[in-house]
Amino acid sequence: MNTSEGKKVIATDKAPKAIGPFSQAIQIGSMIFTAGQIGADPGSGKLVPGGVEYQTRQSLINVRYVLEAADSGLEYIVKTTVYLKDMNDFPIMNSVYAEFFANDLPARSTVAVAGLPKGALVEIEAIATLAGEQSASKSYNSL
Numbered sequence: 001m002n003t004s005e006g007k008k009v010i011a012t013d014k015a016p017k018a019i020g021p022f023s024q025a026i027q028i029g030s031m032i033f034t035a036g037q038i039g040a041d042p043g044s045g046k047l048v049p050g051g052v053e054y055q056t057r058q059s060l061i062n063v064r065y066v067l068e069a070a071d072s073g074l075e076y077i078v079k080t081t082v083y084l085k086d087m088n089d090f091p092i093m094n095s096v097y098a099e100f101f102a103n104d105l106p107a108r109s110t111v112a113v114a115g116l117p118k119g120a121l122v123e124i125e126a127i128a129t130l131a132g133e134q135s136a137s138k139s140y141n142s143l
Contacts, residue, residue, distance in 0.1 A: 012069035015062040016040040019117060024066045030133040032070045036083065037062035038120035052089040052121040056096040059124040064100075067128050076128040077106040083123040087112040093122055 010025035010032065018024055018035060025034040039048050039055025040062070048058045064074050084093060090110065097108075106126075116123050 008070075010034075010066060010070040012065055014042055014065035014069070016042050016045055019045075025070055027070050027130075030130045032067060032072050032076075032126075032128045032130065034063055034066050034126045034128075036081075036123040036125040037066065038117055038123045040118065040120070047118055047120055052084075052086075052092050053096055055120060056093045056122050056124070057099075059122055060097070060100045063124055063126050067126065070128075071131050072128045073131065074100055075104070076131060076133070077101075077126045078129060079107045079127040080109075081125050082108065082110040083113045083116060084110060085113060085116055085121045089121060 006028060008027040009023045010027055012024065015024055015037065022035050025032055027033075037059045039058035040046060041048055041058065042062065042065075048054045060074070063077075063080075067073050067076070082093060082097070084090060087110075093110075113123075
């Protein structure tokens with residue numbers, strides 16, 4: 001859905017529905033900005049059991065599905081922000097995160113927060129380009 005400001009709303013049933021007045025993602029030009037994704041099962045809307053490891057994995061799966069709905073993917077992420085309920089969970093989150101990003105690692109910030117929606121332990125948001133758009137930036141870097 002295009003808006004009057006040239007923004008395109010991205011939505012998919014493969015990721016949990018927004019639990020407030022916001023979009024799963026917005027595309028403007030060749031950039032995609034996702035809303036934070038918690039480790040909720042898209043079908044039930046409930047957090048997956050198993051703690052921060054499983055919630056991190058589900059959060060990243062949800063981010064992947066949102067990006068795929070915008071003709072992008074994890075490999076096109078340029079920046080993520082990870083929100084952790086407890087910074088002591090950083091090593092576990094980091095280990096799962098590494099499973100999803102092997103090469104061309106995106107920039108990342110990780111911050112501890114007082115609380116997250118639905119009592120989640122982790123929330124992850126991303127900024128990505130459309131598929132194929134990073135080739136232009138790679139060419140620029142070779143100058």
